[in-house]
């Protein structure tokens with residue numbers, strides 16, 4: 001889950017990381033009001049969950065509150081990388097001397113958190129990494145020991161930070177480590193971390209990503225979720241506790257178990273098809289859950305066939321069959337459906353589906369082949 005800049009910076013500030021004064025606004029009038037309170041010179045920043053807002057024209061400086069209102073009107077009417085701007089952050093403008101990149105993220109290969117810093121901040125860090133990788137400093141953090149102050153100091157030295165800023169930098173680094181750790185973040189990023197002309201170090205931008213698997217113990221962060229960027233089908237799936245990811249193909253997949261779901265997608269591709277989604281209905285799925293999953297799959301107009309691949313273990317095939325029948329009552333699917341049921345109560349499940357006009361398959365390969373054929377006929 002991604003957090004907005006204003007949300008990330010509010011969290012940063014709670015951990016002692018200095019941020020500019022400012023507030024979020026949903027209308028241009030509000031933006032003007034905030035600019036007046038801040039003394040006129042402000043920066044208007046689109047709050048959308050994508051990077052590179054600056055380059056896209058979504059970050060603008062205003063010299064007074066009238067210009068703030070005008071720029072807010074303009075930015076609130078924008079779409080950035082397909083996302084409509086619904087809010088702007090109005091921050092006191094800073095006079096920038098230097099822009100630094102600083103982040104803590106997961107290094108999956110090293111199985112450790114890693115601190116990343118660069119004196120070439122502000123711009124796309126991916127670009128810096130590609131063109132001048134020597135300008136990027138990486139230091140791993142022992143997850144049990146946590147970030148040590150000397151490590152942060154080493155980084156300050158490595159990015160040629162003047163000595164007078166070491167203390168501030170270490171404090172910010174330690175703060176960001178606490179943010180990252182306590183929020184179950186997979187990324188806590190400040191780009192740019194600036195040194196202002198009046199020699200202050202502040203987090204001008206903020207970005208956080210939270211591990212979805214940890215949201216159960218992060219109720220305060222869960223509340224911050226902005227579903228604007230999510231596909232409606234994914235939002236609906238989340239309500240039912242289904243692991244669902246929308247994809248671009250035309251074969252809807254309903255599978256129990258993440259591994260089996262991935263395998264099913266692979267086998268579909270092997271036979272020349274394209275899955276329309278990843279879906280794991282989970283172990284022991286109830287018929288309501290199955291029905292919800294089927295509704296979600298069928299509301300995607302690009303779905304031309306559905307593959308059900310159910311391996312009954314804890315999940316009972318008859319329960320799945322009942323879910324399929326319940327959903328068919330409701331949504332009256334017009335696309336062909338291929339079903340493979342094996343395991344617990346498979347016979348009962350097959351019997352229930354006998355009159356449901358479904359294509360049956362014995363093996364996964366057989367099921368995948370049949371669904372690819374069916375989707376080709378249907379499109």
Ligand code: GDP
Nearest residue numbers: 043051052053054055059093094122191192205
């Ligand atoms: P991003 O493009 O989505 O990463 O948005 P940022 O918040 O990082 O802003 C992009 C760039 O706008 C920064 O790198 C700065 O160069 C500039 N910028 C943002 N806020 C200010 C400000 O208060 N004063 C000045 N002078 N420039 C700013």
Ligand code: MN
Nearest residue numbers: 122191192205
């Ligand atoms: Mn930025």
